[in-house]
Amino acid sequence: RRGCEVQRPPSVRMSTLPASALCACTFFFLVPMIILVVLSFSSLHTVEYGLDFNMITMVVSNKTFSTAGLWFLGFGHTFIKYPRTLQTLEFTPGRRGRLHTRTADGLPLTLGVSFQYRYIDYKLYELYLNFKGEHEQVYLSTATAVIADEACRHQAYTFFNDKQGIALNMSKRLNDEFETSLFAHVEALQITEVELPSLFQEAIVKSISTKQEITRSMRYKESMRVTFETDLMVARQTKEQTVALARGKANSRAEAAAANAQITKQTVQAEMDAFFNVSAALSLTPSDALDYLWWDLLKDDAADSKEFLIGVNPAAYIRAEPRAAS
Known part of the structure; x- marks a missing residue:
């Protein structure tokens, strides 16, 4: 069996080399690609504008990006960003110092000024081409010149x-x-x-104070004029009311007196007619009529008095003489 044992060829052992090489190639290919893709994106915030800048060719696109988000610009591209919010430039003691100029009448003038500006989005490409991001210093120089020139056109008092x-x-x-x-x-x-200058400021303050006093006096005068006119109007109304009331009372009394006079006249006339009728009916002489009137009056008074004179001539006039002191 040992003589017949088949040994594995070395090619089978070497079959693992292409897989590791493939992994290495994949690693060295995919990782740079991923890096390139990642570096091809650029973000833009809500408060920013952006211009596409190619860092390889050093070329800027004339398109202005104004929508916030993540943009695929390509490898080597990035945003040149500009704020879309209001920007403030100040000339104050704490920022850049105050501006020194002169007024139209030649007095030295120191101004503290601040102003707010906003970039024009469709002109950002021109802004970059002209100033290459160094525009703020140009803004400061231009603002200094314009503000100083405009200040020279006005007199000191106008400030x-x-x-x-x-x-x-x-x-x-x-x-x-x-x-x-x-x-x-x-x-x-x-x-x-x-x-x-301090002397001018003191004179101006004094002048303003004097004008305020004059204005206050004029307002007081106008207020008093209105008050007096109101009092005069009230007095006239009161006078008219008093006259109307007096005339009403006078007319009322006159009408009452006229009515009383008419009543008296009618009463006297009725009594005269009655006595005339009595005298005619009884054939009384004027002397008899007077006696009748006298006794008629005495009869009316008798109801209110305990004394009654009998046998007194109606034509007699009785006068009581005061007693002499004893």
Whole structure:
């Protein structure tokens, strides 16, 4: 059996070499491919714009990417990113220092200014070609020149009297310059500090204080004028009411007096007619009629008095003489 034993050929033992070589080839091929694919993606956030930049050929695409997400750009490509939110540039003691210029009347002026701008998305390609990412320094230099030039067009007093109007003019000029040459839009500008020579500032403060006093006095005068007009109106209304009430009372009393006079007249007339009828019916002389009237009056008074005179001539006039002091 030993003589007939068949030995395995060496080719069968060598059959494992192609599998390991295949694994090695697969490893050295797939891993770089995976790396290349991974490096071909680039992300963009919600608050960013992006330009496709080929780092191999050093070429920038003119397409602006504005949608957030993970983008397949290709190997060696990446995003040149620009913020899509408002950006602020400040000229303050804490940031870049204040601006020094002069007013239209020659006084030295120190300004604290800040403004907000936003990139124009469809002009980002032109922005990159012109400045290669170094645009912020250009923005600062341009803003300094425009703001200083606009400040020179206004007198010193205007910076106290109409600071907001000056800020609007600066914002408009700055926006025109940025949109034309710097591919951005200026949203707003604020003048945060105004510093002029101390003597001028003291004079301005005194002038403003005087104007405030004048304004306060004018308002007080107007208030008192309204108060006096109101009091005058009330007095006139009160006068008219008093006159109307007096006239009403006078008319009422006049009508009552007229009514009483008419009643008295009618009563007297009725009594005269009655006595005339009595005198005619009884054939009384005027003297007899007077006596009748006298006794008739005495009869009416007798109900209220205990004293009654009998036999007194109605024509007699009785006067009591005061007694002499004893």
